Amino acid sequence: FGLQSEHNEPRFFPESKPLKSHYDVVIIGGGGHGMACAYYLAKEHGITNVAVLEQGYIGGGNTGRNTTIVRSNYLTPEGVKFYDTSVKLFEDLADDFDLNIFYSTRGHFTLAHTDSALRTMRWRAEVNKHQGIDSEVVGREEIAKEVPYMDLDCNGHAPVMGALYHAPGSVARHDAVAWGYARGAYNRGVEIHQKTRVTAIRTQGDKVVGVDTDRGQISCNKVISMVAGSTPRITEMLGIRTPIEIFPLQACVSEPVKPFMDTIVVSGSLHVYVSQSSRGELVMGASVDPSVLHSTRSSFDFVEGLADQMLDLFPFMSRMKVMRQWAGMSDITPDFAPIMGKTPIDGFYLDAGWGTWGFKATPVSGKTMAWTVANDKTHELIEPFRLSRFADFDLVGEKGAASVGH
Ligand code: PYC
Numbered sequence: 001f002g003l004q005s006e007h008n009e010p011r012f013f014p015e016s017k018p019l020k021s022h023y024d025v026v027i028i029g030g031g032g033h034g035m036a037c038a039y040y041l042a043k044e045h046g047i048t049n050v051a052v053l054e055q056g057y058i059g060g061g062n063t064g065r066n067t068t069i070v071r072s073n074y075l076t077p078e079g080v081k082f083y084d085t086s087v088k089l090f091e092d093l094a095d096d097f098d099l100n101i102f103y104s105t106r107g108h109f110t111l112a113h114t115d116s117a118l119r120t121m122r123w124r125a126e127v128n129k130h131q132g133i134d135s136e137v138v139g140r141e142e143i144a145k146e147v148p149y150m151d152l153d154c155n156g157h158a159p160v161m162g163a164l165y166h167a168p169g170s171v172a173r174h175d176a177v178a179w180g181y182a183r184g185a186y187n188r189g190v191e192i193h194q195k196t197r198v199t200a201i202r203t204q205g206d207k208v209v210g211v212d213t214d215r216g217q218i219s220c221n222k223v224i225s226m227v228a229g230s231t232p233r234i235t236e237m238l239g240i241r242t243p244i245e246i247f248p249l250q251a252c253v254s255e256p257v258k259p260f261m262d263t264i265v266v267s268g269s270l271h272v273y274v275s276q277s278s279r280g281e282l283v284m285g286a287s288v289d290p291s292v293l294h295s296t297r298s299s300f301d302f303v304e305g306l307a308d309q310m311l312d313l314f315p316f317m318s319r320m321k322v323m324r325q326w327a328g329m330s331d332i333t334p335d336f337a338p339i340m341g342k343t344p345i346d347g348f349y350l351d352a353g354w355g356t357w358g359f360k361a362t363p364v365s366g367k368t369m370a371w372t373v374a375n376d377k378t379h380e381l382i383e384p385f386r387l388s389r390f391a392d393f394d395l396v397g398e399k400g401a402a403s404v405g406h
Contacts, residue, residue: 012183014058014192022219023051023191025373026211028198028234029226030054031063032174032359033351035181036366037224037373038190044367045374048189051220052182053213055197055230059178062228065296065328066359067251067273067285068174069264071108073135073166075124075401078384079337080131082364085381087168089363097180101172102278106264108169109143110403113158113269120400121164134167147263154312158269169264171275171283177362201237201348208347222373224349226365229294229329231352238345242352243390244331247288248295249356250302252325254317256280266403270309273403281323284310287404288330288356298325330355337396340369340385341378349373350387356404 025041027034030052041047054060070090072083094101112118121137128135139162140152152160186192193215200212201223210219225234229246256279266273271287286306289299303322311318332355333339339353351369354361368379378386384396 012179012186014182014186014194016194019051019193019196019213019216019218020191024049024220025222025224026218026220027052027224027226029061029228030058030182030192030194031061031226031228032059032178032181032362033226033365033369035178035185036362037226037351037369038185039181040367040370041374042185042188042190045370047374050190051218052185052190052192053196053198053211054192054194057194058182058192059175062328062354062358063174063178063362065251065326066174067275067283068171068359069108069273069275070170070172070360071166072133072168073108073110073124073128073164073401075127075398076396077127077131078396079398079401080128080133082381083360084131084133086361086364087170089367090170090172093177093180093363097184099176099180099183101176101180103170103172104278105168105170106262106275107146108166108264109147109266110164111160111265111267111269112162112164113154113160113267115161117269118162121162124164124401128166136165138163138165147265149260149316150265150313151315154270155315157312171264171277174359181366198234201234203238203345206344206346208345222347222349224351224369224373226351226369228331228352228354228358231331235350238348240343240345242339242387243334244339244353245292246294247291247330247332248293248297248327249285249288249330250298250325250327251283251285252303252306252322253277253284254282255321255323257282257320265313267313268404270312271404272306272309272313274310282317282320285404288332294329296327296329298327334390335395336398336402338385339387340365340382341372341387343387356402
């Protein structure tokens with residue numbers, strides 16, 4: 001599915017070998033963010049004595065469990081700048097990797113079914129435009145022209161009044177993104193250790209000196225936690241308090257059908273989002289599950305609720321079969337923005353709080369975290385997302401752009 005390069009190099013699998021006793025940097029988490037950080041550490045900062053430790057397999061956490069949407073139509077200037085950098089990196093990633101990541105620019109509609117939703121769309125459009133991002137509020141006629149197969153009257157339940165249209169909205173093959181970064185990091189000397197679980201982080205005073213794993217001890221100067229839904233397990237090892245709570249986020253795909261849908265459609269009010277994959281499957285999701293749960297179990301409730309809302313918008317889907325469903329663990333913060341950068345423990349860096357928007361941040365998070373670790377100084381793009389903002393009451397209110405209701 002595209003893991004072969006244009007030059008027909010064989011598929012890449014990291015060699016399994018013993019852990020070394022020392023690395024300069026240990027990255028916990030072999031998802032997209034961890035792999036991207038390892039890649040940029042090696043490529044842009046020449047730091048290659050790096051181990052990525054992954055308790056499962058590469059990209060098997062939230063990286064392989066999202067609905068692959070990429071966009072920068074956020075609500076705050078801080079969020080817009082950050083995700084715009086990510087979109088631009090995504091656009092060049094296939095060339096950078098020499099690997100097809102199936103990046104497909106589709107255009108992204110966020111539907112408004114109420115006056116207050118329309119007001120938020122106007123707000124987002126103005127903030128976006130101010131930052132040079134291509135977003136605008138469009139009316140029913142424009143939506144009907146671009147998405148003719150959608151029932152704008154929603155079967156009379158909650159008629160669509162307008163939408164935020166974001167032309168750069170895209171989808172990408174999520175596994176290829178993680179494996180492209182992994183291969184690029186590995187070829188530059190980074191070690192990737194799958195099935196390696198971190199059991200403790202060792203400190204002396206307030207400084208990191210190593211990690212314990214189920215495969216032995218490592219000494220190191222710097223540790224970066226990039227584990228999304230497993231963040232509380234890691235931060236508890238150091239007694240670091242964060243306001244993160246974990247909620248399952250479920251998704252599913254339909255059987256493949258003839259291509260008919262070339263845009264991404266999101267409704268925050270109906271709690272659905274949908275796009276059609278290059279294989280013809282409809283990739284669909286809803287809001288997070290209603291209660292805190294550290295689990296990736298799927299439920300029938302989810303499919304039933306999703307189908308109910310989807311059929312309001314797309315009645316002709318009623319006979320379509322669901323093929324697969326799955327769940328990820330969303331690490332949600334109170335202001336719906338991530339937590340990134342340095343922490344009170346010297347040498348311990350955090351990349352977390354990815355909630356339901358982590359995939360789209362993969363390149364920019366890897367790049368800015370690598371810079372932060374290499375320079376031991378928080379990159380300016382992620383300064384607003386520092387952990388201390390919760391103590392300083394300096395929040396980055398991003399809930400209105402979180403796409404799905406929470
Ligand atoms: O933030 O675009 C988004 C999103 C889509 C699905 C879940 N989150």
